[in-house]
Amino acid sequence: MKRSISDLGPEQLSGRRALVRVDYNVPLDESGTVQDDTRVRATIPTLEALRAGGARPVLLSHLGRPKGKPDPRFSLRPVAPLLAKLTGAEVLFVDAADSDAAADASRSLTDEQILLLENTRFLPGETGNDPDLARWFAALGDLFVNDAFGSTHRAHASVVGVTEFLRPAVAGLLVRRELEALGALRADDLPRPFVIAFGGAKIADKIQLLDFFLERADSLLIGGAMANTFLRAAGHPTGRSLVEEDALDLARSLLERGGDRLVLPTDLVVAPAPDAAEDRVTVVDATGIPDDQAAFDIGPATIADYGSRIETARTFFWNGPMGMFEQPAFAAGTFEVARAAVRATESGAFTVVGGGDSASAIHQAGLARAVSHVSTGGGAAMEFLARGSLPGIEALDEAG
Ligand code: ADP
Ligand code: MG
16 A cells, blocks of 8 residues: 555644645636636645645646647646635746746745646656656655646656655545555455446557456446447447457457456447437347448447446446447437446445546536546556556555
8 A cells, every 4th residue: 555645644744845746637728717627626635634734735737738848728827716716725826847936936835825836748857757857846845745646657757756856755635545446446355246337439448458357357348339349350240330440359359258258239329420310320239230320329228238237236347438428319328327337336336437538428427426436547547457556656655
């Protein structure tokens, strides 16, 4: 286990500057307004705990992919007023994280203030994990807190390098919660049946996960475009469906190894195109997608089957939508999986949703709070599940 802020005593917090790496990679509109504040809200418990202990937060984050130089489209400035509203603190903003102004502001912070520094990716050394930049970052705090779960798979200066020069280096509450929830899915003695629903676009993106869980889960329910690739690999016609041609061999070997544990849809919702009129949307047998049709969702029989397997699971993990859920005509499978996950949770199962689009689907369904955990880290969560660790986690202090 890694040390977290909860393991620090008052002498390690009181009056100290806590350099916190957060993930404020928020969507901005053209006028620079924050469109979705989920990522900012997710860090509030950590900031409150630090401030309650007397620490003064200095925040580092990236936003978007500026190319190692300042770019006003990716400024973190719009986050400052939002953070002030959510914390009740006075939020100071300094427009260069590597400036003397940033260092001065960190040293003169009061208990009522939080310091937010400009986008770390405006600095050329961030993504290259430059040791000079890492040493500079380290001088902005008296302890380091990683609460940027979505960035912990990146060996960047503000995530990994900084820990070379600053201790204690501990997990924030958000990171701790992610490690606990995702770690539980990797445990050998987890409650069974352990059911997984895998969907989304590409097998190749998820091969490490499929590989790891194929041996561990009791059933893997396949949906989304991924199902088309498996159906084709099993020798069935897939019409105009999205199929990953270069993953067919991979799919065949997964089918062989998975046996009965790998469950494919028995019926599918098809249409000639994703924007087809409602009366062109039909349900077909999964083994017979017509030549002029493409599959965009799992069908009603599959929904019923997957739903009953999910609601009787004692551990459930879901990654990847069951269909093109952005279109209402093809959202039923995805939203039903979300509802089945809620029923499982109500029966005492441990249920986790991970993946950018799956997380946004369950938020859209209004059910994110009704499952055990919705991971905030897309790529980071996938990599942690497959490998059991991440560069930004390895860099933190061990507990005890
Ligand atoms: P996550 O982000 O949860 O890991 P992915 O990124 O792998 O999920 O996949 C999500 C995308 O897959 C969505 O944009 C969705 O529209 C698409 N998708 C799902 N099923 C299909 C399908 N049958 N045909 C085409 N696209 C699909
Ligand atoms: Mg995605």
